[in-house]
Amino acid sequence: MNKIKLTVFWLARALGLFAACRRLTAAKVRILCYHGGCLGDESSYNPKLFCSSAMLAQRMQWLKRKGFTLVPLAEAAASARRPAAARSALTTAITFDDGWYSTASELVPVLGKLGIPSSLYLCTSHYLEGWAIPSVAVRYLIWKSGLQSVQLHGLGSADGSVELGTPAQRNAAANRIVAAIDASLPQRDTKHAMLEQLASCLKVPSSALALSTRRFEYMREAQLLALAEQGCTVELHGHVHLYPAGDPAAFEADLRQCSDTIVGAGLPRPTHYCYPSGNFDAAASPVLERLGVLTGTTCLPGLITQASATQSHYLPRFLDGESIAMLDFEAEMSGFSELLRKLLRKAHPLQPA
Numbered sequence: 001m002n003k004i005k006l007t008v009f010w011l012a013r014a015l016g017l018f019a020a021c022r023r024l025t026a027a028k029v030r031i032l033c034y035h036g037g038c039l040g041d042e043s044s045y046n047p048k049l050f051c052s053s054a055m056l057a058q059r060m061q062w063l064k065r066k067g068f069t070l071v072p073l074a075e076a077a078a079s080a081r082r083p084a085a086a087r088s089a090l091t092t093a094i095t096f097d098d099g100w101y102s103t104a105s106e107l108v109p110v111l112g113k114l115g116i117p118s119s120l121y122l123c124t125s126h127y128l129e130g131w132a133i134p135s136v137a138v139r140y141l142i143w144k145s146g147l148q149s150v151q152l153h154g155l156g157s158a159d160g161s162v163e164l165g166t167p168a169q170r171n172a173a174a175n176r177i178v179a180a181i182d183a184s185l186p187q188r189d190t191k192h193a194m195l196e197q198l199a200s201c202l203k204v205p206s207s208a209l210a211l212s213t214r215r216f217e218y219m220r221e222a223q224l225l226a227l228a229e230q231g232c233t234v235e236l237h238g239h240v241h242l243y244p245a246g247d248p249a250a251f252e253a254d255l256r257q258c259s260d261t262i263v264g265a266g267l268p269r270p271t272h273y274c275y276p277s278g279n280f281d282a283a284a285s286p287v288l289e290r291l292g293v294l295t296g297t298t299c300l301p302g303l304i305t306q307a308s309a310t311q312s313h314y315l316p317r318f319l320d321g322e323s324i325a326m327l328d329f330e331a332e333m334s335g336f337s338e339l340l341r342k343l344l345r346k347a348h349p350l351q352p353a
């Protein structure tokens, strides 16, 4: 399927359709999303979550070459509310999710050097914790080991014989191990000792886990405050990395905590939000409105034609990463993929948008 898609894209580009789509959709606004950078082999393990600085630089240079106007998120949001005629060509904002240490050390500097503004949506609970994210580090270790089964010991409730032969077994094992780590003392030393113990059980050398590089951690206050110098503003990704669907009171409390933590670090009060894991519902907009949050971004791809105040709380955004081929990226940013999605929806009107 992917091969067919890329062949269609290749032909379309060769026929000048990408360039035509860029001209036709020049007034529409785009938002791009990245996550963490690479300090080792993270992009081989999870190419949606981690990308190399070289890949990001390639994307940015292409955008510049093709005449995209790279603006701060606030400007992109303001553009989307203006009439199409009053916008710059191919207005695009770059965003980063979560707050990985490697985002600050590897990715934001790429944009800084090119003079491209960006925004980071920070999940503040992980930022305050200051240890490797268990759900990511544990899955990395299982991937890295390649074992079909393992005998776990020294890991509390996760101890015992564990099968790792299928994706479902690996996922169940990861969830059990993460629960055991989550239940341990909330200290960096304790969490990291458990990850080292898991590495030992899985026969992955400590040097391959490389916790000291901070590859699975979030940035700390010093990196967060240094982002502004490179044109990166800090926005909201929730205090916990979970959108509480159907519970607006919990959503409001979570947003306030996230916002207060960012202000407490000495940064301006954030006014843009990104739904963790892309989950949202209709109850979000009134809460965002009440708290003075101007936009909310989803993980649904698309170009923004015009956004009312409410529509601004559900803006589409393209999740780029090492899992996306350069040709796929060009198709999306040119507006060709959006055209294909529209045609497919017309051909299959009962399919969800």
Ligand SMILES: [Zn+2]
Pocket: 097, 098, 237, 241, 276, 277
């Ligand atoms: Zn996230």
